[in-house]
Amino acid sequence: MADETPKPSELLSKIDYHTPSTHWMDVPVNIRKGMYCYASNPKSVEYLGLPNARAWNPIEEDWKLPENWQQILHEGFKERLEKFRSIKVFMDICVRCGACADKCHFFIGTGDPKNMPVLRAELLRSVYRNDFTLMGKLLGRFAGARPMSLAVLKEWWYYLFQCTECRRCSLYCPYGIDTAEITMFGRELLNLLGLNIDWIATPVANCYRTGNHLGIQPHAFKDMLEFFVDDIEEITGVRVEPNFNKKGADILFITPSGDVFADPGTYTCMGYLMLFHFLKEKYGLDVTWSTYASEGGNFGSFTSHETMKRLNAKMYLEAKRLGVKWILGGECGHMWLVINQYMDTMNGPADFLEVPVNPITGTRFDNAASTKMVHLSEFTADLIKHGKLDLKPERNDNKILTFHDSCNPSRGMGMFDEPRYVIKNVANHFYDMPANTIREHTFCCGSGSGLNAGENMEERMAGGLPRANAVKYVHEKYGVNMLACVCAIDRAALPASMAYWVPGMQVTGVTELVANALVLPGEQERTTDLRGEPLPGMEEADE
Amino acid sequence: MSVMAQLVSRKEAIAGKWLARVIDTYPPETARFLRGQQDPFANPVGQATRHSLNTLVDMLLAELDEAAARTALDPVIRVRAIQAFTPAQAVGFVFDLKPILRESLGPAAQNSEESALLEDRIDRLALIAFDVYMQCREKIYELKANEMKNTTYKAFARAGLIKDPDQGAGQ
Structure with a gap:
């Protein structure tokens, strides 16, 4: 009898480790x-x-x-x-x-x-x-x-x-x-x-009612920007004065509301304010914010084409009401998919606007001839190319940077070089990630299209793995410590992804880097960056 | 030739068999991809798993340093902790090494002292894997909690309900 008892090795050898093949x-x-x-x-x-x-x-x-x-x-x-x-x-x-x-x-x-x-x-x-x-x-x-x-x-x-x-x-x-x-x-x-899902439905309802995903009412939107004005004054000694709903301004600026409320996007938002102040002081350029068109993003596009159209309509409506020449768009992802692929036929033609021309450099943005809407990185790159910004890139010397191409500005509008050009002019340490993970091959942050909620963290981490894996590579190889991007969802989602996959990596918007380097007319000697962290060489002054 | 020397001479085959078993914990379509794609950026899971297992085999046949084992296990457990595995499935692959080693040694060497030592090392490795797995899960819960906390805090802040301590109660 004892001989018939199978040996452990016989039993183990019979285990099939292959997952059953099922259609x-x-x-x-x-x-x-x-x-x-x-x-x-x-x-x-x-x-x-x-x-x-x-x-x-x-x-x-x-x-x-x-x-x-x-x-x-x-x-x-x-x-x-x-x-x-x-x-x-x-x-x-x-x-x-x-x-x-x-x-x-x-x-x-x-x-x-x-x-x-x-x-x-x-x-x-x-x-x-x-x-x-x-x-x-x-x-x-x-x-x-x-x-x-x-x-x-x-x-x-x-x-x-x-x-x-x-x-x-x-x-x-x-x-x-x-x-x-x-x-x-x-x-x-x-x-x-x-x-x-509610992470989409409620922002869409908010946007439809109050003009932005977070449901910020016009006065609160203005208040938030005023807080940033105070912070900027503390850091630079310069009080910037943003325009709101200003009729007859040159340009209407629209950005995702995430920049106004979610760190680290808020620092990018301070960057916008500082850049526009600089352009106003130096060149008399008049840029206005809108408390009505206070959302660049469009979660409606994750709902239905009709909802996307309804939410998008306010961009052109507000541009028409204010009588601006053209629209400048902030650092957002899917906003640019909606603008480049659908806005013109959905809510256009915007023939009441002009083909965008940068009044400071004379550059005509023919790529935006139809939509009349220019990306802030294109605009900033053009200003830098013509030597119109006063920059101290060494202020970003403690940041070793890489750039995450956001899916929509890269694959949706073909913008690859402008953000890199900007970064390389406002900072001295930049390393790209491997070629099959950037530009048109870029990997998503893993949380786009309305999936950047909290309850689906495993999903976000799984989706974010390929991007994080490439970040980890440049982190280990070149000591990269800051991941730059031009998308509000990236800025909201990547910090969690980095905390899981590449601890110690920080996330920044490109315009935050610009503002760190930008020398405002009449500014005091700065000791910190926009986050309140000491500038390189200013560690003691900060204490 | 000692048991350990025999295994060291076959370590590539051992690591290969172990990798095959770990990869077969995925559905067949996925396993094909994980096995075939060699680019570490196109296939981070397959390549991280391969790298981790090779390092761990080297370590088991030499000396098991707990900190180094933790570092080697981290990438593969970090991935499995968020995938559709139960906790046992996520870390259980460590035990798959036991039958592979037994098979590799043949019956004569299976009861040797060195063989017992190896099995003991594998058990210790499994416990380290469990620790790493729990750290990953705790991190996920922390991230979830922080997202919720931030959302609530911002809602309160927007409603003007957040006051700095130095602002005083009545302000």
């Missing part, structure tokens, strides 16, 4: 804590007049869907296929070559195959084939088709909110399929059933 359609969705954001607050959904507002919980079995939810989705799908030729093409054209599969930061970070962009899109395409193609109707699963079910709907919701619409995958697609638009489309369908 993706048969792998059930597991909505994991930390990987999703809380459901939208029904009050916010209602405020926007969006359908099916109700309280629901993603991890509960019953999502309290309207009875005819499948019909709503089918009709929503059909309507958009007819309306948007691009969506129809994206549904049909993919040959599943896999070029995109391993390019997504969420796939790389989570290791979940359903985060391969091709498979994430396939979640929608399978239903498209079932409902709208002859082959799908005839051959069913054999043709990659499957009917819509509650399990499929939950899978859509879970994975469409594990995409930051960064478009890195699209860069490698031989057909140029814009996966960001597929996600936008998918989320729009989910919104028909009231299935959004």
Whole structure:
């Protein structure tokens, strides 16, 4: 008998360590804590007049869907296929070559195959084939088709909110399929059933009501900027005087409200104020802020194209009301996707504005001839190129910098060199990250497209891993201690990512660096940077 | 040839087998990618895992320095702590090394003193892995708590409810 008892080694050798190979359609969705954001607050959904507002919980079995939810989705799908030729093409054209599969930061970070962009899109395409193609109707699963079910709907919701619409995958697609638009489309369908997340729905409602995501009312917005004015005076001895809602100003400036309220974006915001003060004193340039168009970001674009349009409209409306010549945009990410890709046809043409010309240098921004909106880094780079700023880059000598290309300004508008040019002129120590992680190949911060909440920290850390991995490399190799970027979500999200993956790395906006180096007319000798940290060589003076 | 010398001569094969098992804790489509892509920036998880395991095998066959083991384990545990693994799955790969070593030694050497020493080192490594895992999870909870705290604080500040101590109560 004893001889029949298997030996431990025999038992161990029989263990199969391979994960069972199961077809993706048969792998059930597991909505994991930390990987999703809380459901939208029904009050916010209602405020926007969006359908099916109700309280629901993603991890509960019953999502309290309207009875005819499948019909709503089918009709929503059909309507958009007819309306948007691009969506129809994206549904049909993919040959599943896999070029995109391993390019997504969420796939790389989570290791979940359903985060391969091709498979994430396939979640929608399978239903498209079932409902709208002859082959799908005839051959069913054999043709990659499957009917819509509650399990499929939950899978859509879970994975469409594990995409930051960064478009890195699209860069490698031989057909140029814009996966960001597929996600936008998918989320729009989910919104028909009231299935959004609160980190998006409430900012959108706030923006619709008070003009910005945080729901800051005009007087509070002005108060916040006044606080910065006090801080700037303390550091530089110069009292800057921002214009608010000034009719007849040369330029309207619009930036994400995150810069006004969230550290370290607030230092970038102080930078804007100082730069505009300098240009006013030296060259008489009149820039105005608006307490109405007080948000550059557009979380509406993560909701539906109609909501995106409604929130975006205020930019041109305010420019028209104030009678400015053109619009200058601050350091934001998806704001530039909306501006460059959709604003002109959505709310334009802005033929009441002029083709932007920098009145100080005479440079005409032909790239913005249609939108009439120039990025602050383009504007600053132009000023520096013409020697119009008085700079002391040595004030940033204790900062060893690298630059994170934000997804939208890089892939959405092709802006690669201007921010680098600015940084290299206002600081002396700059090292780029490896080539396949920057410029058009840049990795997302992992928290874009409305995913920078607190409850989904595991999701954010997983999505942020590839970016952080490249930062860690320059941190270890060159001693880089400061990560510069031109996006408010980056500034809000990257500090947490760095705290987990690359402790000791700080995050800054580019204009904060500019303002540190900028010599304001009549300023006192500065001993600290905008954060109150001693300037290089001023450590003792600060004590 | 001593047990340790035998293992040292086969350490690359041992590390390779260990890596294969760790990579097979992922779905097959992902495992293919983790195994195949050699660029450390395109495949940070695969390359960090490979690097960590190679270092740990070297360390186990020489001397187990706890601080160095912690440093070597950190990158791979830090990744697994946020992925869809249970705590046991996240750190359990350390124990996978035991059957690999047994297999590599053959029956005769399995009861040797050195073999017992190695198994003891692996147990210690597993405990260090558990410590690192908990530190990572605690960091995640700290980050979550801070995000929530900041949101609440800012909401109060916007409502004018935050006063500096030197402003006095009545202001």
